[in-house]
Every structure is written in structure tokens, then in C-alpha cells.
Amino acid sequence: MQALDEDRLALLFQALSGAYGKQDWWPGxxxxxxxIGAILVQNTSWANAARAIERIRRRDLMQPGAxxxxxxxxxEDLLRPAGCYRQKxxxxxxxxRWWLDARLPSxxxxxxxxxxxxxxxxxxxxxxxxxxxxxxxxxxxxxxVVDAYTRRLLSRLGLAQVPPGRRAYESLRxxxxxxxxxxxxxxxxxxxxxxxxxxxVCRARPLCERCQLRTQCPY
DNA sequence: ACCCAGGGTCATA
DNA sequence: TATGACCATGGG
Numbered sequence: 001m002q003a004l005d006e007d008r009l010a011l012l013f014q015a016l017s018g019a020y021g022k023q024d025w026w027p028g029x030x031x032x033x034x035x036i037g038a039i040l041v042q043n044t045s046w047a048n049a050a051r052a053i054e055r056i057r058r059r060d061l062m063q064p065g066a067x068x069x070x071x072x073x074x075x076e077d078l079l080r081p082a083g084c085y086r087q088k089x090x091x092x093x094x095x096x097r098w099w100l101d102a103r104l105p106s107x108x109x110x111x112x113x114x115x116x117x118x119x120x121x122x123x124x125x126x127x128x129x130x131x132x133x134x135x136x137x138x139x140x141x142x143x144x145v146v147d148a149y150t151r152r153l154l155s156r157l158g159l160a161q162v163p164p165g166r167r168a169y170e171s172l173r174x175x176x177x178x179x180x181x182x183x184x185x186x187x188x189x190x191x192x193x194x195x196x197x198x199x200x201v202c203r204a205r206p207l208c209e210r211c212q213l214r215t216q217c218p219y
Numbered sequence: 220a221c222c223c224a225g226g227g228t229c230a231t232a
Numbered sequence: 233t234a235t236g237a238c239c240a241t242g243g244g
Contacts, residue, residue, distance in 0.1 A: 038225090039226095041224090041225050041226090042224095042225080042226040042227070043223095043224060043225085043226045043227080044224055044225080044226085045223085045224045045225080046224085046225065047224090048224080049224095049225085083224090084226090084227095087227080087228085091227085124227090124228085125226090125227065125228080126227085127226060127227045127228085128226090128227095129225080129226060129227090130225095130226070130227080133225080145225085147225055147226085148224085148225070148226085149225065150225095191225090192225095194225095195225055198225080199224095199225090
């Protein structure tokens with residue numbers, strides 16, 4: 001296992017960037033919509049999450065107050081294409097409530113990223129990866145998002161092992177953040193590129209361990 | 220007829 | 233701390 005240092009990270013970014021070009025994430029017009037997207041895409045393809053987002057937008061409901069005014073059953077039905085729609089309806093409601101309560105007009109200067117992250121994590125249905133996506137793409141904080149694609153890629157490249165559990169997650173996240181520094185745009189591109197690469201078909205020879213074990217290659 | 224997807228919560232041990 | 237069940241739709 002080689003060390004994940006600045007040079008290797010820069011090489012990785014360069015390779016992915018050259019292969020896939022500029023990603024310009026996160027898809028979404030407003031910070032609020034990005035947050036909703038981050039919840040809806042949990043363990044779901046973006047295509048399905050996007051369907052639910054479109055249904056919200058077409059009805060002009062992409063605002064916390066409008067979503068909260070819906071009957072629970074209506075909200076669930078609205079989110080159906082995203083899968084896990086009952087859970088997600090509840091999570092969206094909780095987030096909207098927080099948005100209206102804590103994030104409305106007059107608020108003290110933005111809290112530091114750590115404090116904001118802790119608040120997000122305290123919300124039901126917001127775990128580390130969703131919180132970090134929101135911090136990075138909706139709030140512009142310099143956060144590195146560790147998701148399934150990131151674990152697979154770094155593991156496959158022999159740059160990092162990220163066993164399940166919050167400890168290892170935090171360790172890798174802070175490590176990469178310290179390597180890159182306060183550059184939200186760079187971190188945003190990096191994560192987007194990793195995901196884009198993850199969607200591509202694995203052309204490695206020989207096939208990596210995971211690919212050999214699966215009918216559908218996740219790379 | 221599976222397997223998978225840009226996770227998270229909850230119950231167990 | 234760390235597994236496993238569960239959620240649920242749409243595409244391969």
C-alpha cells in the first residue's frame with residue numbers, strides 16, 4: 001500500500017480530468033435543490049433521483065415550505081421514482097424543517113464547517129456522505145466526499161483502504177483535505193471525476209478482485 | 220431472475 | 233465496533 005500523498009493525488013486528478021473533462025458538479029440550480037438531490041440519490045442511481053427532482057420542479061415545489069405543506073402521502077408519491085420513497089420523504093421533511101428553522105433570514109455569520117457538519121449529521125437521514133455532499137456542493141465548503149466509488153478506486157489503486165465505519169471515513173476525508181487545502185472547486189471536481197470514472201466500464205486487465213466476483217462490473 | 224445504484228438507520232452480538 | 237436486514241425504484 002503506497003502512501004496517498006500530494007503527488008499521487010495530483011496525478012490521479014490529472015488522469016481523470018484528462019479522461020473525462022470538466023464535470024462542473026453538482027447538477028442543480030439552487031443550494032436547496034442540491035441538498036434535496038443529495039438525499040434522493042442515497043443508494044440510488046442519479047437517473048432515478050433526477051426523475052423525482054423533475055417531478056418536484058414541474059410542480060413548482062422545490063422550496064422547503066412548499067414541500068412541508070404537502071401531505072406525507074403526497075410527498076411520498078412525488079418521490080416514488082427515487083426508490084426508498086417513504087424513508088426519503090421523511091428525510092426530506094426533516095431537512096426542510098431544519099432549513100426553515102435554522103437557516104432563515106437573520107442568522108449569525110456562517111458557522112465554521114465543523115459545526116455545520118455536526119448539525120447536518122444530527123438530522124435524521126443525513127449521514128457522513130450526504131452531509132459532505134451538501135457542505136461541498138451546496139455550501140461551498142472545502143470538504144472531500146468519500147463515497148463508494150472513492151473507496152473502490154483508491155482501494156483498487158492501492159492508495160488507501162477504507163474499511164466500513166466512521167473512523168476510517170473521517171481519517172481519509174481529513175487526510176485528503178489536508179493534502180488539497182481550502183479549494184472547494186478542486187474538491188468538487190475531484191469527487192465528480194471519481195464518480196464519473198466509477199460509472200465507466202472496467203477495462204482493466206487482469207480484472208480487479210471485485211470485477212471477478214461480480215456479473216456487473218462496478219467500474 | 221438476479222444484480223446494482225453517488226446511504227442511512229436500526230436491531231443484534 | 234461491526235455486521236446484517238431493511239428500504240424500493242428503474243436499468244442492465
